[in-house]
Amino acid sequence: MNNNFKMVAKTLFGFEEILAKEIRNLGGGNVVPGVRSVSFEGDVGFMYKANLCARTAIKIIKPIHSFTVRNENELYRNIYAMDWAEYLAVDMTLAIDTTVNSDNFTHSLYVSQKVKDAIVDKFRDTDGKRPDVDVKNPDLRINIHIQKEHCNVSIDSSGRSLHQRGYRTATNIAPINEVLAAGLLLMSGWHGQSDFMDPMCGSGTLLTEAAMIACNIPANINRKGFAFEKWHDFDQELFDKIVEVCLNKTQEFRHKIIGYDKAPSAVRKAGDNIENANLDDYITVDRKNFFQTEKQTEGPLHMVFNPPYGERLNLDMEEFYASIGDTLKQGYPGTNAWLITSNMEALKYVGLRTSKKIKVFNSHLESRFVKYEMYEGSRKRQDKNEIE
Missing domain, CATH: 3.40.50.150 (Vaccinia Virus protein VP39)
Known part of the structure; x- marks a missing residue:
């Protein structure tokens, strides 16, 4: 049974082909370089592996829904209609990151606010309670990208940018990322x-x-944690096995x-x-x-x-x-x-x-x-x- 799904790894300008090669070498499928990004397919274990090992990835996100959107009401309705219980519970926290390139939406913070409203209203209507927002360390970080009239909704599997490896505690003036x-x-x-x-x-x-x-x-072996470790379906045993296998390849x-x-x-x-x-x-x-x-x-x-x-x-x-x-x-x-x-x-x-x-x-x-x-x-x- 094929349990693969699409993911997108974000990177810096000029590193798209390098990251694409990394993802291929790690075992990713259908690898396609984009603009400051690389899309690919893999299973849950590969998502763990990509976060752990991809040296030139900044974030790895998992697209979960897309739709056409022309105004704030359509945005609210489409977000509200999603089954958020699959990813979030009322006792969990969330944060919204938004990027917009659209004539219909000009303020990313406003879009983030509307998305948050739709999600918490859905929980309030179904559960009588709502999850809270935590912009610094949420249980689920949601990524909204609106390009013209197209909206992509993704969940962020990385959390803090993957350049934060965990080993650098002291820096000088203008340290290199x-x-x-x-x-x-x-x-x-x-x-x-x-x-x-x-x-x-x-x-x-x-x-x-x-x-x-x-x-x-592995690039992020010293990192304190990844966002996917707070997800509903996080498999600790699988993650530990991925870490072990990767360390055995040093x-x-x-x-x-x-x-x-x-x-x-x-x-x-x-x-x-x-x-x-x-x-x-x-x-x-x-x-x-x-x-x-x-x-x-x-x-x-x-x-x-x-x-x-x-x-x-x-x-x-x-x-x-x-x-x-x-x-x-x-x-x-x-x-x-x-x-x-x-x-x-x-x-x-x-x-x-x-x-x-x-x-x-x-x-x-x-x-x-x-x-x-x-x-x-x-x-x-x-x-x-x-x-x-």
Whole structure:
């Protein structure tokens, strides 16, 4: 008997194909990338697995109903007509998240209010009591999406955004989002094949995500909980089995993961977060100024980092980015170096030719994720070796 149903995983701009590949590799069916989303099919166990393991998913929602809607009365009637007892009880709490892109509805908070009214009125009419609203930690989070005259009703299986992995308790200025970090690493081709470095590691997010990818550790294994654990039909035994199976697929990593930062506070915070993720056996963090270092390891080095953009720190960005280029050129042969920045002007001062340049967003900032290939010896020598 096929117990599969449709789900939608939300993600960041530019990560749709990466997430689609993740979902396929995890075993999802009918995987279709969309705009900041990927739709797919699976059973309840796969919903648990996707929440636990998908590194580039922000939320995983389960669509439960859709209808045409042109005004608030139609919205109320259609929501009221649904069998909410299948998902909710009077002693449970709820919250409504709404996104609207419609001429008929312009205020998402107003739509959320009408949906809430319809649901609690239904319970009051059938049970004589009504569930309460809890916007911070509800038992059921309902997702409403109105596109023109089409309304999708979904329930949120994740709860808090899946970038909140649970290991990061200390952060610096402008820490990189964990989903963004994982997506950039996967986009860079990182899968644990060499030594890895983040030379400006801040609170250690890129280092931690790199180690989890290299060891095939589930992305959200350290998370405190998921929304589906409060659902009527939550199967604790099945979830425990999914966790066990996923942990049995972890693998050993035999290279080095190295982080530098010149700020003592960053080094301390990175160490705390790495310890929280139980990855201190794989990652070392040292207090060093990248511009005064050179490559310490033999063989290929994979480097990914998130330098300052000039948004919050008072730096000479031209000089800073020129120093990035000089340090890579003089001290890091045999390195594939990737960096993300929203400072397009400063990027010009790196002074190295990019082999890849990809448009991404860091929060609201349009950014570029760029790759510099630092060859052993001259490029001419490298090309000769490749021909031979």
